[in-house]
Amino acid sequence: EEVEETYIMIKPDGFQRGLVGEIISRFEKKGFKLKGLKLFQCPKELAQEHYKDLQSKPFFPKLINYITSGPVVCMAWEGIGVVASARKLIGVTNPLNAEPGTIRGDLAVQTGRNVVHGSDSPENGKREIALWFKEGELCEWTPLLGPWLTE
Ligand code: DAT
Ligand code: MG
Numbered sequence: 001e002e003v004e005e006t007y008i009m010i011k012p013d014g015f016q017r018g019l020v021g022e023i024i025s026r027f028e029k030k031g032f033k034l035k036g037l038k039l040f041q042c043p044k045e046l047a048q049e050h051y052k053d054l055q056s057k058p059f060f061p062k063l064i065n066y067i068t069s070g071p072v073v074c075m076a077w078e079g080i081g082v083v084a085s086a087r088k089l090i091g092v093t094n095p096l097n098a099e100p101g102t103i104r105g106d107l108a109v110q111t112g113r114n115v116v117h118g119s120d121s122p123e124n125g126k127r128e129i130a131l132w133f134k135e136g137e138l139c140e141w142t143p144l145l146g147p148w149l150t151e
Contacts, residue, residue: 001080005035006119007128008077008086012070014107014115015039020073023103023116026089027077031149036076036129036138042068050131059112066112076129076138080150083125086118 010023028034047067054060077086091102095114098105108115119125129138143149 002122003078003080004082004122004125005076005078005129006083006086006122006125007117007132008075008090008119009117009132010073010075011067011113011115011117012072013066013113015071015073017107017115019107019115022107024073024075026103027075027086030085030089031145032077032079032082032086033141033143034075035078035140036074036133038074038133038137039071040074040132041071044068046131050128062112074132076133083119083122087120090116090118 008027010020014020014023024034024037044064047064048055051060051063051067054063057063079085089103091098091104093104093114094111095104095108096110098108100106103116104114119128
């Protein structure tokens with residue numbers, strides 16, 4: 001397994017519902033390393049760039065309105081296999097199909113209000129972190145628990 005980075009974002013519904021601590025906690029407890037964290041009001045152009053692969057979809061305008069409707073919590077997480085693992089912690093896109101124990105499975109009911117985003121590949125992880133964070137907003141640090149989390 002490789003050390004990867006993923007972009008995780010608590011969407012405006014997760015923020016408004018007071019789920020920020022709960023959601024961050026799940027990634028912390030798993031043992032991933034937080035490298036960037038901020039509360040941010042996303043401009044339309046950034047939301048459109050982030051979701052550019054979906055721009056031809058009928059739900060695209062609604063998606064952009066939703067993501068820009070209030071503050072989001074932007075995070076960069078690092079770890080071995082973090083991209084796929086974070087997607088498992090998050091659960092599938094439609095919360096009604098997401099397994100109990102996942103964030104969407106436990107905390108949401110509708111695709112259009114699925115509380116959290118996670119990058120779908122290591123390449124997109126890098127792309128999205130570069131898109132949402134400026135230079136100087138990410139921290140390099142050494143976790144003291146390192147040897148207790150990985151060999
Ligand atoms: P995911 O967020 O699980 O990676 P995605 O990348 O396919 O899912 O889509 C991005 C977001 O767009 C998704 O979290 C919610 C919205 N979305 C996707 N499919 C949708 C649909 N069929 N109807 C409404 N919104 C949708
Ligand atoms: Mg996606």
